[in-house]
Amino acid sequence: MHKREHKFTIVILANFFFFLNFSQLVLLPKFIIHLGYSTMDVGIVMGIFNIAVICTLPLVGLISSRVNRRALFFLGSLVMAIGTYLFVRVDRVGLEMYMLRTLQGIGFAFAFGISGAMVFDTVLGGARRRYLGLLTASNMVTHAIGPSIGEFMIASYGFMQYFMSASLFGLIAAAFALGLPGIRDRRYIIRGLNLKAAAPFVAGSVLLGMIFGSTVVFLPPYLMRVGIENSSLFFITFVSGGFILWVFLYRFFKNRDRLIIYAFAVIMIMMLPLMVYFIRGNTSLVCLALLFGVGYSYLYPTLNGLTMSSLPRTKGLANALFVWAFNLGMAIALFAFGIMSSLYGYRKSFFAVGLTGL
Template identity: 30%
Template sequence: MRRLARQGVASPMEAPLAQAGAPAADARLLTPRFVRVTAANFFFFLTFASFFLLPLHVRALGGSERTIGLVMGTSGVAGLAAVLVIAAVLDRVGRRRFLLGGVATMGLASGAFLFVHAIGPALYALRILQGVAFAAAFNAASTLAVAFAPATRRAAALGLFGVSTLTTHALAPALGELQIAVAGFPALFALAAGFSVIAFAIAWTVPEASPPEAAADAGERLAPTREVLSALGTVCGCGVAFGAVVTYVPTFTRDARLGPVALFFLVYTAAAVMSRVLGGGLGDTRGHRPVIVAALALFAVSVIALAAARSPAGLAGAGLLFGVAQGIAYPTLNAFTVDRAHADELGRAQAFFNGAFNLGTTTGSLALGHVAEAFGHRTMFVTAAAVVAAAFMVFSAGTRGRSRTPHRV
């Protein structure tokens, strides 16, 4: 892999690599294939985000905060194990195959929750299937989105692609709460499975980005440079906070009597979507590093604000800050990392990036559940904010003195 051009000078391989990694030669973001893979990802994530309400189901079945963390974290652990395989074969086997297989598996596993009525092996087995399905489908979809986007506008493209995930974070819990209120959790699981059916139908129309065989002869590999390791460590830290927030906001909101669970997710999602639409390209124009540093600082503040929330207005305010920070930090960190990968290894780069984030979310779900049970939700959120502050320091130190202009492939 070509290292960063220290003075902002493009590598001689830049032009041919750009063509190999991004089949779309023009500068348009909204090409038909980019729109299709984004739409498929949207319906896939409606299924995924419907399970943000699973903690309520686990509690209704008699589970504690620790059990909730274990159930939610099981999916992440399975996804992390799957990423080790996916990173090695995604570019060779083909992104489209992984997308279709992951979406189909997620739909089947979600529908199977209709037949599980107690906390036990079946529940954990389905969470494992969901974790593997998520790793396969999301890594494939995000890799296709990167490949279909112009190399010089990746932060903006990933920001727009991310809107298809973020909007589901509000829509799925809101629709899910309505379904639960009317017909119980079986209605939620049936609806979630239906979303995957739609996702599969759209994904079937998505083309492969490039011949899978092209990756087999790629001679250079994603190098573990200080920049890459700093970015992966940073996104992992962000994942810890994200996992803690998404997993425990439902029970925190109910216990603290802060209003409907959907309030936080609606405000957070609206803020994140607007920040990606209006500011998703900041990293492309202002430089990735300064944008990431500012977003990380806001991220830590937002989780502290959540810990301090004492009213619906406080909960909404925390959601607003959290949405803006996450909406800018994630796609810019993603673009920062992908720009340092060989063009034929976009899938591998995405798998490592998404794997690092999933490692964080899994840790946040599992480890911080113990903190919440022993010391309460507020202390747990403060702990999560401290992890983001540590990520801020890691990225600031690990990328200090680097070129403001990213290397493009």
């Protein structure tokens, strides 16, 4: 195996197990509802994670020029695993849960905040966008596997074993992190940095985070209300959409006008929140989740790659900026959706989220 391919494989594996930890926590709203709390509490608890990410990512961007990325990813994976395991001690929504979500957010910022930069470090220019797509597809796979494992653990053994299994994947990610390339940006240039060049892509990331966060976090409890107890079908189909894009559609898309493909992807990701009212069973859920997966799988790596290309001298900062913007969108949406769903219900709230894509 070529040296660069070997390095990219390690990046993929480390991210894969890290996201198995992260993706299982998508089911955390079920735990909160199980404890007897409302969707507003779900929004607060889930949103605290994103607030922690938002506050930590500027630090990650700053120190990525001084500390090698291997150390940052290792620290983030370890902190995420610890923050997940300690949930076995929690039996109410309160300060302890808020602190653990903050800890998880800090871990996420340190690990994922430099993942895209590691791809740029290990892959040569022309192939970077495709390899970012492969990283996104790999991470998306965990959104099928992680929640499916989580659903099984909850149904078979309970929530405590669910948290333990999630934390184990974080520890495996930390082990793989020891084999990551120890690269850092040669210098950090803040004066004269052209952030205006990245502004359109950062704004797009905020909106994408709003749509993605609201849908992925609040769809599982909504499905429970319409009689679909197990949400793993949504996550599996969502991931399948990513595979369809990068295995079958990528060659067709790459030779077409990027703006047109971008517009189609936006329409596809909007369809699920706009049409959530029509989800009556597995067939409608699968169709909408598939479109959601294809749209997201194109938009996320495209915006990520464009952000880093707009700030080529500081890839660590650029990737941190992109992830920061995405999580800002998620935080806004989670807090707003929690309040709106309590006042107006799930369907009107999802419809409002879908309209943000316009």
